[in-house]
Each structure stands twice: as C-alpha cells, then as structure tokens.
Amino acid sequence: MGDSTNSIRKELNHLQSAGYLDKVKVDNKVEYKANTKHPLFNVLQKVVLKHLGLEDVVDTVLERMGAVQEIILVGDYVHGNDSGKIEIFLIGEQLNMDYITQLEEKIEKLIKRKISFYLATKFLSTQPHIVLFNEKDNT
Numbered sequence: 001m002g003d004s005t006n007s008i009r010k011e012l013n014h015l016q017s018a019g020y021l022d023k024v025k026v027d028n029k030v031e032y033k034a035n036t037k038h039p040l041f042n043v044l045q046k047v048v049l050k051h052l053g054l055e056d057v058v059d060t061v062l063e064r065m066g067a068v069q070e071i072i073l074v075g076d077y078v079h080g081n082d083s084g085k086i087e088i089f090l091i092g093e094q095l096n097m098d099y100i101t102q103l104e105e106k107i108e109k110l111i112k113r114k115i116s117f118y119l120a121t122k123f124l125s126t127q128p129h130i131v132l133f134n135e136k137d138n139t
Contacts, residue, residue: 020044054132057088057107057115065099068092070123071133078128085114088132095119 012032015021020040021032034041046055054073068090075087090100100117107115123129 054086054111057086057111057132065090065092065095067094068133069135070131072123073130073132074125074127078130085116086111087116087118089118089120089123089129091120091123093121 012021016023016032019035019038022035024031024033034045038044054077057071070089070091072089072091073086074089075085076083077086097119100119104115104117
C-alpha cells in the first residue's frame with residue numbers, strides 16, 4: 001500500500017470516532033469491524049458489494065434460482081483481500097449444479113473475477129463469513 005502504519009491507524013481511529021467502525025480487542029491486538037448499527041451501513045455495504053461485483057452475483061443467482069435460502073461469502077473477500085477469487089456458498093434444497101456451473105462462467109465474465117460456488121442444504125461452518133442474502137430477511 002505504501003502508507004505508514006501510523007497513518008493507517010489514524011484513519012481507522014477517525015472512522016471509529018465517526019461511528020463507521022467498532023474497535024474490538026482480540027487477545028493482544030486491536031481489530032476493527034464495520035458498525036452494522038450505523039445509519040449509513042446498508043448504503044456503504046451496497047457500494048462495496050457493487051464495487052466488488054458481488055451485488056451482480058446475488059442478483060443473478062436469485063433471478064434464476066428461486067430456491068436459494070442463503071448466499072454466503074467465505075474466503076479472502078471476508079477478510080477484505082481482493083485476491084480475484086470469490087468463494088460463495090449457496091444454501092437451499094435441490095439446487096441445480098449444472099446450471100450453477102454455467103452461471104459461474106457468465107458471472108466471471110461479468111465481474112472479471114474467478115468465482116466458485118459451493119452448494120449445501122445448511123451452512124454449519126465456524127469460518128469467517130458474510131451473509132449476502134437470507135430469504136428470511138427479504139420476506
């Protein structure tokens with residue numbers, strides 16, 4: 001990045017004092033998380049999802065596969081690393097793997113990133129993740 005640790009810390013502190021971030025102590029280090037209660041959180045989340053192409057992924061999947069109960073992001077993007085590989089769990093009953101494979105190729109061209117879908121009926125993992133869509137929240 002080329003920025004000094006001190007200047008990054010200052011910016012994180014500014015974002016925290018403005019209410020955009022929450023400061024959390026984990027063991028002997030400080031971590032920052034998005035403040036999901038901030039009034040602008042949903043707007044900022046949409047901007048970030050749009051920038052990464054994830055909004056297009058969610059829209060495309062939901063448009064063509066109504067049986068999806070949840071769409072969950074895992075991997076590098078959860079940690080804020082734009083590695084170029086997006087990993088997504090699609091949770092639902094009777095999801096069509098052949099269709100998903102075709103969808104992967106179309107979405108990769110659309111967002112110019114590698115994407116991998118994993119199909120499951122439940123998400124039981126304790127790994128860090130971000131829920132991009134939950135049908136319970138959208139009914």
